[in-house]
């Protein structure tokens with residue numbers, strides 16, 4: 001892959017982020033209704049959902065268990081898409097990204113290196129970039145340390 005990370009060395013941890021509509025299905029866009037989840041967890045400001053070792057290169061598999069599109073975004077680094085359900089990527093998806101569209105019932109793998117530190121007091125977020133989804137639970141927090 002042109003411009004790809006050479007010899008990515010994924011850490012043993014492979015985060016699986018499962019993007020699914022929660023109870024109630026579609027969002028009404030009202031704040032805080034907990035209708036969309038990641039790994040069956042709704043956003044909770046008091047919970048650190050993932051911990052990443054600083055300097056690690058990780059492969060994250062992001063699966064969409066629902067019937068809606070979810071543009072998945074995470075903070076603190078850029079990433080490259082490895083594949084969509086094992087299929088090769090079109091040229092426009094081979095650059096550096098900070099958002100990846102995950103289609104209904106699709107699994108996308110991305111690779112990222114985490115060098116920016118983030119502690120429990122100021123964690124990074126990962127979330128769907130549709131405001132009504134993230135505001136209704138589809139967001140999580142992670143540290144890099």
Ligand SMILES: [Cu+2]
Nearest residue numbers: 070128130133
């Ligand atoms: Cu979404």
